[in-house]
Amino acid sequence: MFYRETGQYKTDYAADMALFPIRQDRIGMILIVIVAFAVIPLTMSSFTLSAVMIPVLIFSLAAIGANLLTGYTGLISLGAAGFMGVGAYATYKLTTWFPGANIVLLILLSGFVAAAVGVVFGLPSLRIKGFYLAVATLAAQFFLSWCFVRVPWLVNYNVSNAIEVPTRTMFEIPITGPNATPVVRYLVVLTVVVALTWIASNIVRGRIGRSWMAVRDMDIAAELIGIRLYRTKLLAFAISSFYCGVAGALMVFLWLGAAEADSFNINQSFIILFMVIIGGLGSLIGSYFGAAFIWGLPIVLRAAPEFFGMSVHAATVEHIQFMVVGALIIFFLIVEPHGLARLWQIGKQKLRVWPFPY
Amino acid sequence: MRLKHVAIGAAVAALLGSAALPSPAVAQDSIYVPLLTYRTGPFAGSGIPIANGMNDYLQMLNERDGGIGGVKLAIEECETGYDTKKGVECYEQVKSKKPVVMNPYSTGITLQLIPKAAVDKIPILSMAYGLSASAVGNEFPWVFNPPATYWDGLSMIFRYIGGKEGGLDKLKGKTIGYIFFDGGYGREPIPLLEQFAKDYGFNVKLYPVPATEMQNQSAQWLSVRRDRPDWMIMWGWGAMNPTAVREATRINYPMDKMVGVWWSGGEDDARGGGQEAKGYLTLNFNGLGTQYPALQDIKKFVVDKGKSQVVGDKFGENLYNRGVYNSVLIAEAIRNAQKVTGKKVVNGDDVRRGFETLKISAARWKELGLPDFGAPIENVSCTDHNGHHAAYMQQWDGSKWVKVTDWIAPMKERVRPLLEAAAKDYVSKNQPWPKRTEPCDKSS
Numbered sequence: 001m002f003y004r005e006t007g008q009y010k011t012d013y014a015a016d017m018a019l020f021p022i023r024q025d026r027i028g029m030i031l032i033v034i035v036a037f038a039v040i041p042l043t044m045s046s047f048t049l050s051a052v053m054i055p056v057l058i059f060s061l062a063a064i065g066a067n068l069l070t071g072y073t074g075l076i077s078l079g080a081a082g083f084m085g086v087g088a089y090a091t092y093k094l095t096t097w098f099p100g101a102n103i104v105l106l107i108l109l110s111g112f113v114a115a116a117v118g119v120v121f122g123l124p125s126l127r128i129k130g131f132y133l134a135v136a137t138l139a140a141q142f143f144l145s146w147c148f149v150r151v152p153w154l155v156n157y158n159v160s161n162a163i164e165v166p167t168r169t170m171f172e173i174p175i176t177g178p179n180a181t182p183v184v185r186y187l188v189v190l191t192v193v194v195a196l197t198w199i200a201s202n203i204v205r206g207r208i209g210r211s212w213m214a215v216r217d218m219d220i221a222a223e224l225i226g227i228r229l230y231r232t233k234l235l236a237f238a239i240s241s242f243y244c245g246v247a248g249a250l251m252v253f254l255w256l257g258a259a260e261a262d263s264f265n266i267n268q269s270f271i272i273l274f275m276v277i278i279g280g281l282g283s284l285i286g287s288y289f290g291a292a293f294i295w296g297l298p299i300v301l302r303a304a305p306e307f308f309g310m311s312v313h314a315a316t317v318e319h320i321q322f323m324v325v326g327a328l329i330i331f332f333l334i335v336e337p338h339g340l341a342r343l344w345q346i347g348k349q350k351l352r353v354w355p356f357p358y
Numbered sequence: 359m360r361l362k363h364v365a366i367g368a369a370v371a372a373l374l375g376s377a378a379l380p381s382p383a384v385a386q387d388s389i390y391v392p393l394l395t396y397r398t399g400p401f402a403g404s405g406i407p408i409a410n411g412m413n414d415y416l417q418m419l420n421e422r423d424g425g426i427g428g429v430k431l432a433i434e435e436c437e438t439g440y441d442t443k444k445g446v447e448c449y450e451q452v453k454s455k456k457p458v459v460m461n462p463y464s465t466g467i468t469l470q471l472i473p474k475a476a477v478d479k480i481p482i483l484s485m486a487y488g489l490s491a492s493a494v495g496n497e498f499p500w501v502f503n504p505p506a507t508y509w510d511g512l513s514m515i516f517r518y519i520g521g522k523e524g525g526l527d528k529l530k531g532k533t534i535g536y537i538f539f540d541g542g543y544g545r546e547p548i549p550l551l552e553q554f555a556k557d558y559g560f561n562v563k564l565y566p567v568p569a570t571e572m573q574n575q576s577a578q579w580l581s582v583r584r585d586r587p588d589w590m591i592m593w594g595w596g597a598m599n600p601t602a603v604r605e606a607t608r609i610n611y612p613m614d615k616m617v618g619v620w621w622s623g624g625e626d627d628a629r630g631g632g633q634e635a636k637g638y639l640t641l642n643f644n645g646l647g648t649q650y651p652a653l654q655d656i657k658k659f660v661v662d663k664g665k666s667q668v669v670g671d672k673f674g675e676n677l678y679n680r681g682v683y684n685s686v687l688i689a690e691a692i693r694n695a696q697k698v699t700g701k702k703v704v705n706g707d708d709v710r711r712g713f714e715t716l717k718i719s720a721a722r723w724k725e726l727g728l729p730d731f732g733a734p735i736e737n738v739s740c741t742d743h744n745g746h747h748a749a750y751m752q753q754w755d756g757s758k759w760v761k762v763t764d765w766i767a768p769m770k771e772r773v774r775p776l777l778e779a780a781a782k783d784y785v786s787k788n789q790p791w792p793k794r795t796e797p798c799d800k801s802s
Contacts, residue, residue, distance in 0.1 A: 047454060051447040099789070149540055149568065156787055159549065159780055160489060160542035162469050166788045178473040256446055258470040260542055262569050263442060299447070313667065314437040315397030315409075322398075 003351040019201060036190055041183045049182040050255070052299055056292050057186075057193045058251045063275040063287035064200055065243025070273065071281035072204055073236035074216030075125050079118075079137040080272040082144030083241040084248025085264030086114040089154045091249040092163045096156055103168040103176055104188060107249040114245020115238040117144075122237025126230050129219075141269050148261035162260045165253050176253045185254045192250060196243060201284055203239065212236055213282070244272075278332060280339025289340035293332075297325055387703060388432040389425070389692060391416060392452035394462050397667075399439035400572065401464075401596035403626055404677060408463065409435065410668040411681020412688075414660045415652070419689055421659040426689055427696045429703055440596070442466040449474070458695075458709040459483050459688055465543045468501075475500035476792055481710040483691070485684045486511075486620060486643065490546055491780035493744030495714065498781070499796045502713045504687065504738050505643050505747035509776055510768035511619045512547045512591070514641060516554055517766050518617065518751050519589055530559035535587030537578060537594070537602060540566035543621075544593040550776060551591075563587055572598040579605040592618040592640075600630030603638060613637035613754075620749065624677045628754040636756040643749040644683040645731035646759050648674030652727030653682070676752075676759055683732055690726075690735075691716055698799055711799050714740045733765050740798035744777075746770045 003024050010016045020026045040053065066080045090110030095103060121140035125133050148154060155161055167177030174180045175188050203209050211232045214222035223229055252259040271294060279290025301321040305312040312320075336342050350357070395409035396402060416433050425431050434455075436448035445467030449460065460475070460482045462468040468488035475482050476499065484492070484503045492501035506514075519534075520526035536551055538544030544566070555562045563585050565578040575598075582590065590611065594602055599622045606616055614637035618627075623640030631638065648654070653674055660666045661673055672678060695704040695712025704712070718726075718735040737745035748765035785791040 045454070047450045051450040055443070055447075096787075158787070159491075159546050159783075160465065160469055161545050162466070162542050164469065164473070164784070164788055167790055178477040256442065256470055257473060258442075258466075260442065260466045260469070262466065262541060265570065313397075314395065314435040315667075318398045318437040318439065 003348065003354075019198075033194070036194075037187070041186055046182040049186045052296060054182070054186055054189050054255050055251075056288075056295050057189050058247050058255055059272070059275060059291035059295050060288045061193045061196060061250065062244050062247035062272050063279060063291050064197060064284055065240045065245075065247060066272045067276045067279075067282065067284070067287050068200065068204070068212075068243065069236050069240035070276055071283065071286075072209060072216060073212040073233065073240075075122075075233065075236060076130065076134040076273075077137040077237075077240070078134050078266070078269045078273065079121060079140035079144070080244050081248075081264045081266065081268035082141040083114045083118055083244035084251065084268070084272075085144055085148050085261070086117045086241070087111055087245025087248035088163065088252040088259060088264070089148065090114065090245070091253060092156075092165075093154065095166065095168065099166070099168075102170055103253065104170065104192065107192070107246055107253065110249050111242040111246040114248070115242040118237045118241025118244075119234050122234050122241075125233045125237065138266075141266055145261060145265060148264060160260075162258055163252055164258045165256075168253075176257075178257065180254075189250055189254050192246065196246065197284060200243070204284070208232075208235065216282075274329070278329060278339055280341025283339065283341035285344060286339050286341030289344065293328075293340060294325075297328070301325070388430045389703060390432045390434070390452075390455050390457050391459060391688060391692075392448075392455070392457045392461075393433065393435045394438050394445060394448050394460070394464075394467065395435045396438050396440045396463070398437060399441065401440040404596050404599070404621070404624055405440065405463070407624065407668075407672060407675055407677035408681040408684070410666060410672070411678040411683075412461065412685045413681070414656045414666045414668065415682045415685035416689065417660045417665060418652070418656045421663075421665075422655055426692050427702055429696075431692075438462075438464065438467060440464050440466075442470060446470055453478060453480070456705065458692065458704060458706050461485075461684065461688070462488070465489075465541070469542070472498065472501055473788065478706075479710075480706040481713060483684070483687060483713070485687060487543065489784070490744075491777055491784050493742060493746075493777050494781035495739065495741045495743040496794050497785050497791070498743060499794045500710060502738070502743045504716070504735060504743070504745045505733065506749060506768060507744050507746070507773065507777065508543075508546050508593075508619065509550045509773040510744075510746050510770070511641055511749065512550050512554075513769035513772055514749055514766045515591055515617050515619075517769070518639075518763065526558050531561075532588040533561045533563060533585060535563045535565060535582055535585060535590045537565040537567060537575075537582070537590060537592050539572075539594055539598055540568045543595065547593060550773070553772075553776075567594070567598055567602070572596065573601050575601050575605050579609050579611075582606075582611065583609045588615065590616040592616065592622050594618065594622045594627075599624065599627035603628055603631040603635050606638075607631040607634035614639065617641075617751075620680075623752060623759065625675045625759065628759070631754075633756045635754055638754040639751055639762070641749045642676065642752045642759070642761075643732055643747070644676070644679045645728065646676060646679065646752065646761060650728045650731055652731075653679075655727060656682070679731075682728075686718070686726065686728065686732070687716070687735075690718055690722075707796075710796070713738065713743070715799050746773060 005022045008023055020029055069075050069077045087110045090113035091107050094106040124136040155163055165176050167174050167179055175184055211227045214227055215232050275290030275294050278293055280286025298321045301324055302317050393412050396405035397409055416431050420431055438445045438448055457480055460480055462471055465488055468484045471482055482501045486506055488503050490507040490509055492498040492503055493507055551562055567575055613635055616638055618640035620641045623642050628635050628638050691709050691712040694716055695708040698711050699708045716738045720734045723731055733748040746768050748767045750761055750765050751763040752759045753762045
């Protein structure tokens with residue numbers, strides 16, 4: 001009833017190709033953006049902001065990066081955490097060299113470093129496919145982890161082998177370091193994530209995204225219609241690593257505040273891949289759903305017993321949470337193998353004919 | 359059918375969206391002490407006894423004395439799984455409830471909290487772990503790491519080795535192997551180790567154990583077998599310890615030449631090697647056994663009443679007592695803070711002052727019902743947040759730990775300049791670092 005495009009005529013190509021061709025979608029998007037930028041920072045507690053919202057946004061960005069590669073181009077990658085690490089360590093080195101430079105700019109710049117590293121590790125994708133490629137990207141993960149532990153130059157010869165985030169300001173307001181308030185950090189992360197999502201959405205529906213999907217669906221056919229495979233695949237690796245790199249830098253600088261090499265281990269790569277699969281392969285909104293599901297659900301579950309006034313040991317809650325999240329993952333994959341994004345799509349479809357379904 | 363799925367999905371989404379996570383109000387007349395613990399994950403083996411010990415001693419104070427100075431302690435555990443990301447989440451979660459002290463129990467989490475401590479005015483107690491340089495009180499007014507730093511530990515091990523060899527100069531030309539957790543924790547002692555190697559003329563062989571390979575150290579021990587070091591020093595934690603002990607027995611390494619730091623000395627760590635592990639040495643700074651009156655009180659007031667999570671014979675094990683030691687420091691700092699400020703319900707800043715003037719003399723240890731449980735804490739001050747206190751060597755006799763040396767003093771004169779340099783380095787890399795503005799109390 002409310003969600004119908006009846007009567008919305010598109011009279012030019014621009015309207016037809018708009019990001020949100022349906023008016024309700026546009027209104028909904030504007031509402032979400034207003035809520036995200038204005039309502040959430042004003043109403044939510046600093047715990048919710050810094051322990052739920054910021055990580056979910058950062059993981060969404062990492063999941064988008066992994067999704068561009070795995071979901072859109074069909075190249076299964078297990079190197080996401082490694083590329084996140086490259087972004088984080090690159091930002092750390094850059095901000096040591098240029099302490100006066102704007103940290104957000106440096107974070108975006110270090111995305112390019114991650115992209116370059118991604119291209120190098122993407123080279124095997126020209127020869128190998130499928131599971132074999134997943135194993136090859138595993139090599140990237142292990143090699144990068146090894147570098148983070150063994151190359152002391154990366155951490156400026158810190159005895160603890162960790163990155164410690166210095167205070168950096170923008171417009172005189174601290175945005176990294178201990179003095180940065182959760183609201184400021186949230187707004188910076190949100191701005192970066194929204195901007196990069198917008199760019200990603202335009203990439204995937206444009207020429208580049210179409211060539212990625214052609215390669216994903218059948219690479220020989222794609223080659224026959226004139227898509228150059230090596231370029232397309234390497235570009236996918238570059239852009240995906242860029243996103244992961246920015247996410248990694250945001251994670252260390254605007255969320256954790258310090259990081260050891262262990263923050264970028266193979267587990268992290270798997271978690272990002274799970275976010276992509278549960279959220280929905282080849283869907284940007286699915287990346288958000290996946291991140292919110294994997295990161296947010298455990299927090300809600302952990303708070304649940306307290307909410308109902310039960311006193312349960314912290315470790316027991318942890319065990320229960322592992323079991324419940326595991327069960328839910330299996331449940332969702334059985335009822336909807338295409339991920340939460342597909343559920344969202346079905347929901348929208350139902351809404352179009354609601355309340356008079358045919 | 360489909361619609362049902364959508365409904366379930368929507369319900370979950372709504373649940374996720376419910377931003378108002380509850381946080382139970384802490385009563386005004388209690389002192390909130392959160393404990394970041396890990397009873398899950400790869401480090402649970404070491405984490406569980408410590409968590410129990412910390413929890414039970416504080417609970418015992420609540421049950422027996424009604425808290426500290428008549429004020430109840432509100433004790434709450436937050437599970438970190440030794441994961442730095444969850445550690446930050448825990449910190450954010452407890453921060454709003456005005457904790458008087460944080461116990462991160464992980465070097466990674468400690469590093470994340472150090473810069474925040476001064477801003478949020480919450481002192482950090484990283485008992486003999488964390489950032490060694492944080493012992494420098496002038497630069498880190500909010501961080502405390504008594505009783506000793508890793509560098510103190512290494513120097514004590516060398517005092518012991520020197521004693522066995524008949525003088526440190528006898529080490530010339532010998533080989534000392536160092537097997538360590540390949541992370542911040544295990545890498546920290548390396549500069550001092552290399553310094554010692556230069557001074558005393560021995561060779562150092564490094565055997566790093568990556569976090570992912572903790573339970574598979576065959577490669578490292580194969581190298582040990584080849585190199586045959588005269589002494590082995592170990593900096594391990596969690597699942598790394600029992601594996602290393604087992605591997606050492608497998609290659610028939612003489613166990614009385616293998617010395618671990620205090621974090622490698624759990625019962626479960628040595629038990630993994632069985633009878634063959636007999637002779638394995640580690641440092642320790644807390645007493646062994648359950649014969650202490652305070653531990654008997656814990657048994658009476660907490661364990662026997664079913665208020666503890668400790669299982670049977672795990673009560674009074676080494677790492678359990680380590681947890682008790684940790685809680686003694688917390689409790690004494692709070693008590694001291696009450697004394698210094700004259701307030702009953704103290705806050706983070708008061709407890710910081712309590713730590714800076716902390717004194718636990720031998721008589722006080724006895725008064726606490728823990729005679730000779732720890733070396734007297736007498737050197738913690740405004741400038742020295744560590745104190746560089748003594749530890750002793752314990753040896754595995756095949757079924758339990760036995761104290762085999764008296765208190766060994768660290769080489770403070772070697773360690774302190776390194777700490778000062780490290781603190782300066784930390785501060786210079788983290789500019790702008792806040793200058794200390796907190797005034798110093800006179801020692802009580």
